[in-house]
Amino acid sequence: MDIITVNNFAKSYGDFRAVRGISFSVEEGSLFAFLGPNGAGKSTTIEALTTLTAFDSGAVIINGHRLGKEDHEIRKSIGVVYQQGVLDHQLTVAENLWIRGSLYGFSRSELKRRIDEVVEITNIGELLKKRYARMSGGQQRRVDIARALIHTPKILFLDEPSTGVDAQTRKSIWEMIRNTQKEKGMTVFLTTHYMEEAKDAGKIVIIAHGEIIDQGTPFELKEKYTSTHVLLYGTDPALLDELRKEGLEAGQTDAYIKVTMDKKEDIIAFLQKYQSRFESFEVEMGTMDDMFIDLVEREEKGK
Amino acid sequence: MIRTLFKRNLMLYFRHPKTVIMSFVSVFMMLMIYILFLGSQHVNTIVHTLKTYNISADETDVSWLVNCWVLGGLLSIVPFTASRAGLGVMVTDYEERIMRDLKSSPLRMNRYPIALILASTVIGMLMATAVFIIVGVYIILASKHPFPIPVMFNVIMIVGLHSFMCACFMSYPVSYMRTNQDYSTLCTVVDMLIGFINCVYIPVGVLPVQVQNFLRLLPFNQATELLRSVICRAPMSAVFSDVAAEGLRYYQDYEGVITKFGPYFVPQWVIALHMAIWSAIFFVLFTKHFAKKRDEI
Known part of the structure; x- marks a missing residue:
């Protein structure tokens, strides 16, 4: 009610x-x-x-x-x-x-x-x-x-x-x-x-x-306006180029390779496919700040 | 709810020592100036004037009269300074956004101005009574003449009505103030003017006739004259016992101890009615302005 x-x-x-x-x-x-x-x-x-x-x-x-x-x-x-x-x-x-x-x-x-x-x-x-x-x-x-x-x-x-x-x-x-x-x-x-x-x-x-x-709901908005990132630690040196060649959105820091993905199924399949190429991983969800900034920026661009 | 707000306003006034002290400062400065300089000059002027008519006056009695005259003036400005200090609560309520909390609670906002005026009136009365007691004790000690009970009762009644009028009158301009800085500026201007308007420092007879007539139209000046006429009654009888009625009338007119407009003497009940009408007019103006600012938070 x-x-x-x-x-x-x-x-x-x-x-x-x-x-x-x-x-x-x-x-x-x-x-x-x-x-x-x-x-x-x-x-x-x-x-x-x-x-x-x-x-x-x-x-x-x-x-x-x-x-x-x-x-x-x-x-x-x-x-x-x-x-x-x-x-x-x-x-x-x-x-x-x-x-x-x-x-x-x-x-x-x-x-x-x-x-x-x-x-x-x-x-x-x-x-x-x-x-x-x-x-x-x-x-x-x-x-x-x-x-x-x-x-x-x-x-x-x-x-x-x-x-x-x-x-x-x-x-x-x-x-x-x-x-x-x-x-x-x-x-x-x-x-x-x-x-x-x-x-x-x-x-x-x-x-x-x-x-x-x-x-x-916060979940709906985050899903709509933020991406999920998979962080791969301890990767082999050739992995970044390989991922990019496959058309994935990937970047690198000194600590990890960051791959942007949205769907849960894609993430599971991706991790299974490359599991021998990294030592550990972390799935980072988009934050409320990310959602808010993205949404407001889209609105600003639209105006 | 009026009682709650009334109590709150009194607490806020008396919880602020600076505000309480400031309500007294101008009064005691004026009193010191009179005791140290102007008082003796005023006494001498009366003694010498009477001497020119071959009337010898007792200097102690004249001093008693002048002290009472000064007290009347002081009691006419204290309700002004004290009640407008009480109204400062409203400025703070806007400036510190306390008004938001009051407006979002189930308080009928037409109660706010009523509580404010009542609290400011009581503040004016209390402070004026305090001055009456302090200065009254000084006068009694100096002249050895106590104030009769009816005089004290009369003074308190006049001070009450005057405080109510001052609270109503000042509430209207104060309702336009949004910051304490603006409000302080208004207070400075009012405090400066009120001593002159009420003829606290100099007798009204010193001024040009047109100015006298204008000031005597104002209820603030009339309140001063009303207070002086009550407080000075006994010392006037003592000083002017050997003086003809015209001589006494001249003194009363010159010193503003009786209310006169042009050739007409104004009865006390007319002054009281005039004060009540001014109070009503400014109270209505204030409440209307306050209601109009519904969206101001």
């Missing part, structure tokens, strides 16, 4: 058409990735979906409520983690959580229970008395997530959540998000510049110049 459906969504700023009639849907409980280069229209779309800005045309249904008509209801069911911290810098973590949590109309005891829960999930117990301004970027991000989870949203929007945090923090943030998602059946709507973060998504939509240029 879809929790978000977007039909012909468009938004312009004066003469500039930032988003040009895009349509997509997000399945309930899934991790959905919305990707695109800078200036593609991602932020414009997210700002509208999170009820921050109005849009020009199209129909958007979020958790059964029509965007633009039932925004108040939508706001109750979404949580947003922004790129930049949006809590009060001069207040402590506990004060920030109390104040922002109070905006959802919970009773005092219910709010306390919810704060205790998100504090445990995000492991920020020791930070409660600390002022938000005096925390590291990683700590602030954990508090931001706690704030976004306080009302147990059905949809969690993550707008480049890993920007400015180190790799270790990024990993712990993702563990936290994935665990909460599984436990609560929450839908996660992600935009990110770290393509590897999108590899676990159930569906990826890629946008460029305000239009969707492709969508699918």
Whole structure:
């Protein structure tokens, strides 16, 4: 069942058409990735979906409520983690959580229970008395997530959540998000510049110049836009020329010969045929970065 | 939700020591200037003027009167500086993109301006009350005359209404500010002008008649005159006990202790109504402008 459906969504700023009639849907409980280069229209779309800005045309249904008509209801069911911290810098973590949590109309005891829960999930117990301004970027991000989870949203929007945090923090943030998602059946709507973060998504939509240029599962997109490479180690000196003569796309580094192949059957047949000519091998799949770069470059060339 | 935002705004103001101190700085600078230089000059002028009419005035009483006059002026500017400092929360909410979080939560955004104005009014009142207590104690120690309870009550009421008016009035220009730098520039201009508009440093009678008439049309100046008329009542009676009613009227008019427009004296209830109308106008302008900026995040 879809929790978000977007039909012909468009938004312009004066003469500039930032988003040009895009349509997509997000399945309930899934991790959905919305990707695109800078200036593609991602932020414009997210700002509208999170009820921050109005849009020009199209129909958007979020958790059964029509965007633009039932925004108040939508706001109750979404949580947003922004790129930049949006809590009060001069207040402590506990004060920030109390104040922002109070905006959802919970009773005092219910709010306390919810704060205790998100504090445990995000492991920020020791930070409660600390002022938000005096925390590291990683700590602030954990508090931001706690704030976004306080009302147990059905949809969690993550707008480049890993920007400015180190790799270790990024990993712990993702563990936290994935665990909460599984436990609560929450839908996660992600935009990110770290393509590897999108590899676990159930569906990826890629946008460029305000239009969707492709969508699918990470596997489908990688298959479509990346090649698989077979790396051969310890080869005999004549092998490279031989492979090229056979019309294979092959190159060499000091360590290995790299052969580009796409189909699984071709790879198996190739390895069987040349198994006596190399000492070991490795099959290298295309990465999410490769997929994204290739797709966006194709789009740029097409324009 | 208004209560939550109201509480938040107060916490943010008082959590920022620099903002609190800055709300007081101009007031205490002005007070020091008066105690060190202008005060004695002002006292001498009154004593000598009375002497020319063969009336000898007790210098301690005149000093008491001038101190009360200064206090009235101070109490008219504190709600301005303090309440506009309270409004700075809105600028920070836009600049640091905190507004995004508020707008994406189920907060009815028409509550935001109400909470902001209420918090700024309370900040203005609290800071003005603090100045009233501090300077009041100095006056009591110097003159040995305590403030009667009705005067204190009256002052607090006027300060409350004045703080509300200042918060409403300043909220409109502040709602156009998007960065704290712009906001600081606005504050500098306002702080510079308000001392002159409220005739805090010099009596209104010193100014040309047209300027006097213009300033006396403004509710800020009227608030000053209202405060001075209440605070200076007892010392005026002491200093001008031997002076004819016209003489007292002249002093009140010249020093801005009574509100006069042209030949007409304006009753206190008219001033209060005028302040309430200005508050309402600027509150509506502010809320309309705030609502119009729906897409600004």
